[in-house]
Amino acid sequence: MHETGQSPAVIKFWGVRGGIPTPGPETVRVGGNTSCVEIRADGELIILDAGSGLRPLGRAIAAEFSESPVSLTLLITHTHWDHIQGFPFFVPAYSPRNHIRILGFEGARNDLQATLAGQMESPYFPIALAQMPGNIVIEELKSLRFEIGRISAEACHVNHPGVCVGYRLKTSNGSICYIPDHESAPLDAMEPDSVSATIEKKVIEFIREADVLIIDSQYTTEEYRSHVGWGHGCLDDVVRVARAARVRHLVLFHHDPGHDDDFMDGMLARARTLANGSDLHISLAKEGESVVLKPMPL
Numbered sequence: 001m002h003e004t005g006q007s008p009a010v011i012k013f014w015g016v017r018g019g020i021p022t023p024g025p026e027t028v029r030v031g032g033n034t035s036c037v038e039i040r041a042d043g044e045l046i047i048l049d050a051g052s053g054l055r056p057l058g059r060a061i062a063a064e065f066s067e068s069p070v071s072l073t074l075l076i077t078h079t080h081w082d083h084i085q086g087f088p089f090f091v092p093a094y095s096p097r098n099h100i101r102i103l104g105f106e107g108a109r110n111d112l113q114a115t116l117a118g119q120m121e122s123p124y125f126p127i128a129l130a131q132m133p134g135n136i137v138i139e140e141l142k143s144l145r146f147e148i149g150r151i152s153a154e155a156c157h158v159n160h161p162g163v164c165v166g167y168r169l170k171t172s173n174g175s176i177c178y179i180p181d182h183e184s185a186p187l188d189a190m191e192p193d194s195v196s197a198t199i200e201k202k203v204i205e206f207i208r209e210a211d212v213l214i215i216d217s218q219y220t221t222e223e224y225r226s227h228v229g230w231g232h233g234c235l236d237d238v239v240r241v242a243r244a245a246r247v248r249h250l251v252l253f254h255h256d257p258g259h260d261d262d263f264m265d266g267m268l269a270r271a272r273t274l275a276n277g278s279d280l281h282i283s284l285a286k287e288g289e290s291v292v293l294k295p296m297p298l
C-alpha cells in the first residue's frame, strides 16, 4: 500500500458508450463498451458502473492479481442496463478469494439487490447472482456521504429518468466527479423553482472545482432538440456547466451509440472551440486510455 499523496491516482476507461455496446470498425478508436471506469487511488480499487466494459476490466484484474485475493468497491450510479450488464461476466465475482462491495441507491421500482439479481434470472442468464462464488456484498446507500477507505465519497441525484446519482471521490491527489447520465439544461430556459432547475444548481455545486469531471455529453445541440426529457446532456450545455463550475479537466463520456469515431473527433473539436479563452482542458473518454492525477506538492 502506498502512503497518501505519494502515488498518482489513475482513472482508466473500460467502457465509454451509452445505451448499448457498439463494437465494429467504426468505433474502434473510441471504443464500443458501455459505462465502466476504474479508479486506483489511495490504496483502493474502485469501479464506477458495471456496463459491458466490466468484462475486459475483470479479465485484467484476474490476470494482475492471479492467485492473490482482490478487494474492490463497485459504485453503481443507476440500474439502467448499460450500467449493470457487465456484472454477470465479471470474472473476479467467480472466485471465493475475492471481496466485492457493491454500493448504490434504491431504484425507483426495485431495490438494488433485486435489480442486479433480476438480470441473472433464468430467462436471461444461466447462473444466478446468489450462485456466484465471490464474496459479494450489496449495500444500499442511505446517506449521500460515505467513505471508501481513506477516500471521502459523495453522491448527488441528477436529472435522469428513475433514480440516478453521480459520484464525487475526494482522493489525496484531487477530486474526481463521475456523472455518466444527466440531462443538463440552461438555467435561464427553466422555471426558476422547477425540479430540474433545483437539480441543475445542485449539480453545478457538486462538480465545483473538480480536477476531473467525467460527464454525459451524448448529444449535439441539434440532436438534443428532439431528445429533450430523455435524460442525457448535450455538448454545448456540458461545456457551459463545466466552465461555470471552474472544473479543470472535462472528459466527454456516455457517447451515443450512433456516433462513430470521426463524428466523435468532431464533437471534441466543437467542445474545445466552445471552451476557447478559458483554461478548461477537454478530452474524449476512450476505451483503454487513462487520466492520471499526480501527487499534489506537500
Ligand SMILES: [Zn+2]
Pocket (backbone or CB within 6 Å): 018, 019, 035, 080, 082, 083, 180, 181, 254
Ligand atoms: Zn446510460
Ligand SMILES: [Zn+2]
Pocket (backbone or CB within 6 Å): 078, 080, 160, 181
Ligand atoms: Zn441511464
